[in-house]
Amino acid sequence: MSALFPTYKRKQIQLQQGNGPYVFDQNNKKYLDFTSGIAVTSLGHCHPEVVAALQKQSECIWHTSNLFQIQKQELLAETLVKNTNMDLAFFCNSGAEANEAAIKLAKKFTKKNKIITFNDSFHGRTFGSMSATGQQKIKDGFGPLVSTFLHLPWNDISQLEKHTDGETAAIMMEVIQGEGGIKIADFNFYKKVQEICKKYDILLIIDEVQTGIGRTGKRYAYEHFGLDPDIVTLAKGLGNGFPIGAMLGKRKLAEAFGPGSHGTTFGGNPLACAISQSVLNIIFQDEFLKEVERKGKNFKEQLEDHLLSYPSVNEIRGEGLLIGIECDHAGEIIVNLENEGLLTVPAGERVIRLLPPLNVKDEELTSALNKILAVFHNIHETVS
Template sequence: MSSLFPTYKRKHIELQKGSGTIVFDQNNKRYLDFTSGIAVTSLGHCHPEVVKALKEQSERIWHTSNLFEIQQQELLAETLVNQTNLDAAFFCNSGAEANEAAIKLAKKFTKRNKIITFKNSFHGRTFGSMSATGQQKIKEGYGPLLSEFIHLPWNDRQQLKNTVDSDTAAIMMEVIQGEGGVKVADPSFYKEVQEMCKQHDILLIIDEVQTGIGRTGKRYAYEHFDLDPDIVTLAKGLGNGFPIGAMLGKSKLKEAFGPGSHGTTFGGNPLACAVSQTVLNIIFSDNFLSEVKRKGIDFINRLVDSLMKLPFVNEIRGEGLLIGIECDQAAELIKALEENGLLTVPAGEKVIRLLPPLTVTDEELETALRIINEAFNNIYTKAI
């Protein structure tokens, strides 16, 4: 009997070693990892430059607490806000913590109560971030949550216009809903969100925990839609597997987050910052991001060409290397892909999510496409 709480429905697989996109389990079975730890290991497993950064920092100093100056934080913050309309960073340990900070900051700065989020969104599992999340299944059994969150239908401009009022502190959204099914809204919806924020002096919070740090072919996914966020939250790919989160914000918000207003023991320690700085040095390169975009467009097009002719495939969508295949037998197909050496992850009941490392090679994408085609066609053959 395990001494762990049964919080997770785990696969009977233990990944014991990996390099790049390739991982091996306890039986030495080889897989292509198109989960990336759920959009985390964007540079693949055991990237040599990231390993080097961690080793070198571990021999200097690990942790000092935020009672002291940490130069690595200053450098990392500057890298994150460079060439954006954002000005400052707060470092923490996870996406949920980053979203908690964003919620607190928005309410404290505006002195308003209501935050608008969207159905099928996912923002975390703490009480604040869970209250913001638009999925009832993760809230069941916890009793009353924070009451001032309004969950609107995704991509519904009229309901948004009808709901905004003088007590609205912020609109909080993922520009591409990850856990909710890799859903992109119509460009007019993003424009409406931005206009509502400007018109009513509402803060725009963009949750980039899954979509940020190059996942969609740009540094941040909001850049695809010409949005001007006041707050951006990050984690996952920010540390390539080393725990780190961040909240970025405009300079006007600094006054609301003075000494004693918020804090963290471990957030932004020298180990985390050294790793993250190395990750950004690689990913925040125009050539690197262009390659992510190219590979994503090519892979999505090839998936469309080969799968959309099958009657149980409804849609293939995404941006960069965040890709969703909506189909009727998602759970069965995920299992079949796994058996044939390709690890994927669901996004809801009917979407297979593909999240390869951003360093995935064209040859690995070709292998993945072959495995996907075989699995999907086998399901189709059985059905006829």
């Protein structure tokens, strides 16, 4: 009998060691890890530069509290906002915390309450971020939630125009819905969101917890769509597995987040910031990001070339190395891929989500492709 609350439906696999894109279970079986801890270990497992940064800082100081100046926070913030329209950063420990900070900041700055989010979105599991989430299954059983969120259909301009007005504090969205099924809207939808925000003086909050830090081949996914956010939230790939989150914002918002307005005990501690800085030093290089775009484009095209001929496959979508295969029997296929030595993760009910490390090699993508094709062939033959 486990001493843990049963909040997760766990596999019988115990991952005990990792090296680059590979992990090994309790029986020493080797897997290609295309979950990356759900878009977290973007440089793979035990990357030498990240390990070195952790070891070096761990011998200096781990934690001081935010009552003191933390120079590594200053440097990390500058790296995150450089060459963007963002000016300031607040550091926390997770994506849910980053989104909580964004919700608080938007309401306090605008002095308005209504925040528009979208069906099938996912923003976290705290009461505020859960209320923002557009998936009922996340909310069932928890009673009344924060009531000032309005959830609209994703990619529906007419509904957006109908329900947005001067009483709206913010529009909050993932530019690519991750947990909701790797869903990308039409370019005109993003354009209309931006127009409406400017028309009614509404803050635009972009949740980049899963899509940020190079996952789509840009530093932040909103760059693909020409958006001008007021607030951006980050976590997951920011620390390559070490807990850290961040909220970025424009300088005008500083007036609403003065001393005592928000805080965190552990957020932005020197150890987390040193590790994150080592991650960004690698990922935010132009050549690195170009390679992510190239590898993602090629891998997606190969998947389309081989899989779209199967009647059970509806669509392959994504950007960079965030790719979803929408198909029948997704759960069964994920289990079969594990047997073949490839770890993937679902997104929604019918989507297989592929999240390789951003520094994955071409030959490792080819190996994954061959495993995927073998499983789809076997499933198709069985169903036929």
